[in-house]
Amino acid sequence: MSQSVGINFKKSSIDALIAGFMALILFGPIVGVVLDGYSFNAEFGKVAWMVLVVIVGRFAMSSFFQTEKGIAMAFRYANNNDGATVLPPGHKSKMVWIIPLVIVIGLLVPFIASKYVLTVVILGLIYVLLGLGLNIVVGLAGLLDLGFVGFYAIGAYGLALGYENLGLGFWSMLPIAALMAAIAGAILGFPVLRMHGDYLAIVTLGFGEIIRLVLTNWASFTHGPNGVSAPMPTFFGLEFTRRSSDGGTFHEFFNIPYDSAYRYMFIYIVLFAVVWAVLFIKHRLVKMPIGRAWEALREDEIACRSLGLNHVLVKLSAFMLGASTGGLAGVFFATYQGFVNPSSFTFFESALILAIVVLGGMGSTLGVVIAAFCLTVLPEMLREFAEYRVLMFGILMVVMMIWKPRGIVRVTRTGFAARKGVVK
Amino acid sequence: MSQENILAVENLVMHFGGIKALNDVTFDIKRGSVSALIGPNGAGKTTVFNCLTGFYKATGGKIILSAGGKETSIIKVLGEPFKLTDFFSPVAFFSRLKYKMFGGSHLVNRAGLSRTFQNIRLFKEMSVVENLLVAQHMRVNRSLIAGILNTKGYRKSEEEALERAFYWLGVVDLVGSANRLAGELSYGQQRRLEIARAMCTNPEIVCLDEPAAGLNPSETEALTKMIRVLRDQHNTTVLLIEHDMGMVMDISDYIVVLDHGEVIAKGGPDDIKNNPKVIAAYLGAEEGEEVTL
Numbered sequence: 001m002s003q004s005v006g007i008n009f010k011k012s013s014i015d016a017l018i019a020g021f022m023a024l025i026l027f028g029p030i031v032g033v034v035l036d037g038y039s040f041n042a043e044f045g046k047v048a049w050m051v052l053v054v055i056v057g058r059f060a061m062s063s064f065f066q067t068e069k070g071i072a073m074a075f076r077y078a079n080n081n082d083g084a085t086v087l088p089p090g091h092k093s094k095m096v097w098i099i100p101l102v103i104v105i106g107l108l109v110p111f112i113a114s115k116y117v118l119t120v121v122i123l124g125l126i127y128v129l130l131g132l133g134l135n136i137v138v139g140l141a142g143l144l145d146l147g148f149v150g151f152y153a154i155g156a157y158g159l160a161l162g163y164e165n166l167g168l169g170f171w172s173m174l175p176i177a178a179l180m181a182a183i184a185g186a187i188l189g190f191p192v193l194r195m196h197g198d199y200l201a202i203v204t205l206g207f208g209e210i211i212r213l214v215l216t217n218w219a220s221f222t223h224g225p226n227g228v229s230a231p232m233p234t235f236f237g238l239e240f241t242r243r244s245s246d247g248g249t250f251h252e253f254f255n256i257p258y259d260s261a262y263r264y265m266f267i268y269i270v271l272f273a274v275v276w277a278v279l280f281i282k283h284r285l286v287k288m289p290i291g292r293a294w295e296a297l298r299e300d301e302i303a304c305r306s307l308g309l310n311h312v313l314v315k316l317s318a319f320m321l322g323a324s325t326g327g328l329a330g331v332f333f334a335t336y337q338g339f340v341n342p343s344s345f346t347f348f349e350s351a352l353i354l355a356i357v358v359l360g361g362m363g364s365t366l367g368v369v370i371a372a373f374c375l376t377v378l379p380e381m382l383r384e385f386a387e388y389r390v391l392m393f394g395i396l397m398v399v400m401m402i403w404k405p406r407g408i409v410r411v412t413r414t415g416f417a418a419r420k421g422v423v424k
Numbered sequence: 425m426s427q428e429n430i431l432a433v434e435n436l437v438m439h440f441g442g443i444k445a446l447n448d449v450t451f452d453i454k455r456g457s458v459s460a461l462i463g464p465n466g467a468g469k470t471t472v473f474n475c476l477t478g479f480y481k482a483t484g485g486k487i488i489l490s491a492g493g494k495e496t497s498i499i500k501v502l503g504e505p506f507k508l509t510d511f512f513s514p515v516a517f518f519s520r521l522k523y524k525m526f527g528g529s530h531l532v533n534r535a536g537l538s539r540t541f542q543n544i545r546l547f548k549e550m551s552v553v554e555n556l557l558v559a560q561h562m563r564v565n566r567s568l569i570a571g572i573l574n575t576k577g578y579r580k581s582e583e584e585a586l587e588r589a590f591y592w593l594g595v596v597d598l599v600g601s602a603n604r605l606a607g608e609l610s611y612g613q614q615r616r617l618e619i620a621r622a623m624c625t626n627p628e629i630v631c632l633d634e635p636a637a638g639l640n641p642s643e644t645e646a647l648t649k650m651i652r653v654l655r656d657q658h659n660t661t662v663l664l665i666e667h668d669m670g671m672v673m674d675i676s677d678y679i680v681v682l683d684h685g686e687v688i689a690k691g692g693p694d695d696i697k698n699n700p701k702v703i704a705a706y707l708g709a710e711e712g713e714e715v716t717l
Contacts, residue, residue, distance in 0.1 A: 084549055084605065086551045086603045086604060086605060088603070089603065280572075281572055284571060284572045284574070285571075285572070287571075288566075288568075288571035288572075289557075289561050289564050289565075289566045289571070290566065290568065290571070292550075292554060292557055292558050292561070293558060293561055295547065295549070295550055295554075296547045296550065296555075296558040299546075299547035299548060299549055299550060300545045300546070300547060300548075302479070302541075302545060303541070303545040303546070303547065304530075304558070305479075305528060305529045305530045305533075306477065306479075306529065306530075306533060306538065306539050306541075306545075306622075307530075307533060307538070307558060307559045307561065307621070307622075307625055308530050308533035308534045308538075308561065308562045308625055309530055309558070309561050309562075310526065310528065310530050311528070311530070312526070312528075313526075411549075413550065413551050413554065413605075414551075415551070415603040416551075416553045416586060416602065416603065418590060418599055418602060419583075419586055419587050419590045420587065420590070421587060421588070421589075421590040421591025421592070421593065421594045421599075422584075422587040422588070422591055
């Protein structure tokens with residue numbers, strides 16, 4: 001059979017029929033049978049449409065991959081599995097132009113976007129923070145952490161309970177929550193970081209669940225499932241409410257009419273600044289000895305020990321820095337919602353953050369940012385599809401893992417210009 | 425302190441459950457020598473290596489490393505179980521507690537002993553230079569604040585680390601591959617990079633586990649030269665495990681022969697070559713039968 005000329009339609013048809021049969025088995029009971037009281041209705045039309053879409057799609061795909069362009073594309077994806085690329089020394093990143101542009105657009109968003117869009121973007125940025133935090137632990141240090149949501153919960157409850165019990169506001173809780181999360185990371189980390197791989201994953205999974213269960217059951221302190229209200233941020237002591245009990249309000253001070261969107265605009269701008277600060281620190285960290293040690297640990301723990309690196313402390317530092325970023329995200333989440341309760345911190349959340357890191361590309365900062373936005377904004381856009389949201393989410397992940405198993409953005413490594421070797 | 429012996433192994437015993445891998449192994453390594461540890465397969469050579477480098481905690485015996493102006497007991501830094509006397513002496517108690525909590529094989533490296541591995545253990549997804557930079561972790565400016573702000577002191581420390589890295593790349597002839605991923609290198613290059621990485625930690629004694637395995641004769645010759653450079657120009661003591669007898673006899677000042685977890689002979693290459701016990705161990709001999717080559 002010739003390689004490039006002509007499409008073997010028989011093969012495409014067989015592929016399409018097999019896919020259609022699979023779709024029939026899958027969608028038949030899921031879509032075709034709808035409960036109606038104690039009986040059910042069979043909706044054959046819906047199933048037929050679904051199966052038709054799958055057949056046509058599979059036929060088109062199969063045919064396309066037999067054209068010259070398709071073969072080239074398949075080849076490119078098949079050979080896309082190798083790891084990082086090393087940039088030539090003195091490489092100038094295009095990001096130098098893109099970053100200022102993104103900052104300018106980002107600063108314009110609160111003034112042009114509607115309140116709804118703004119809240120979606122805030123949620124996206126919170127997940128960027130979470131992704132960046134987990135990326136240190138999973139992407140760089142290679143420690144599979146399935147309980148990351150625990151640190152997120154510590155940050156969020158830190159703000160809510162700190163305000164309720166100690167009267168601490170948003171600004172004082174921001175650093176304190178990061179510190180608290182880091183300490184929690186250390187307490188969890190120290191005894192368990194001697195294990196690795198699957199064992200560590202299970203222990204961290206347990207930790208995340210313990211935090212959630214404590215929050216649910218310690219009702220006298222956390223108010224259990226009823227949740228706690230969290231304070232809004234203040235602008236130099238000015239509140240973003242219509243009327244203030246003490247001190248001034250933002251709109252009265254500036255003599256402008258009250259708008260509930262001001263509050264989100266302010267949260268957005270603070271969050272935007274914090275995300276950029278974290279991005280900068282993360283960018284520096286990977287080039288620093290500590291970042292190199294994390295990656296070395298991911299590659300080979302035994303070799304690390306043979307080179308004098310204390311593997312427990314290196315892991316602990318990754319765990320603590322990752323956790324503190326999670327804590328920061330938690331504070332923003334609490335202030336953005338104005339209310340926290342344990343149902344926001346389930347295992348699904350941990351899995352979602354892990355998906356962000358894996359889809360974005362382990363260790364890649366840009367990839368994590370893109371993936372965080374995709375995975376939070378996309379479900380919002382798919383609201384009309386309601387119950388199919390999770391299904392589409394799953395399909396997206398499967399497709400991504402087949403085509404880009406190493407994540408959206410490939411990791412690049414800095415190249416170093418040759419130097420005159422000196423030994424001291 | 426310029427003691428004659430850099431490494432003193434006394435009555436080393438290592439048991440894995442009921443299996444006695446090492447049984448009363450005693451030998452000394454002279455400072456500035458090239459020594460070899462040989463023996464048939466399964467003799468316990470790698471077990472000795474793992475005990476020396478702190479990857480196994482020896483069941484009994486003593487390993488004293490005299491490097492960096494002090495004596496380090498390798499078994500102690502790995503963390504020993506508490507003894508009854510510790511509870512009456514707070515100093516001993518806290519020293520033991522410290523090693524129990526923070527001890528480990530990394531302290532052996534910091535005491536001045538580095539190693540390579542039989543099955544190469546490089547950081548494969550990192551570039552060649554980065555592999556050498558990781559090895560200098562304990563020598564560079566590790567301050568988080570200085571690194572994030574990119575201060576002058578930090579940049580100077582990084583530049584020095586890079587210069588040292590390129591020096592060692594020059595020694596092992598890998599400057600041209602500096603910016604490739606370590607995993608992409610050929611087998612021989614990976615072996616050389618691993619030696620360079622071990623040397624970047626500034627050790628006084630370097631332990632090479634089968635450095636010539638899988639190399640062709642010309643590569644083995646280059647390796648022999650390199651080991652001489654380590655000893656003569658860098659005052660590094662070299663201890664190696666090797667199966668290539670030609671290379672061992674050529675390069676070693678001192679040879680220790682192990683068989684069934686026991687030292688059966690020690691001495692210079694000529695003594696070993698003519699030792700009937702060694703020949704018997706390698707060629708196999710009936711009980712009491714003398715074999716000559």
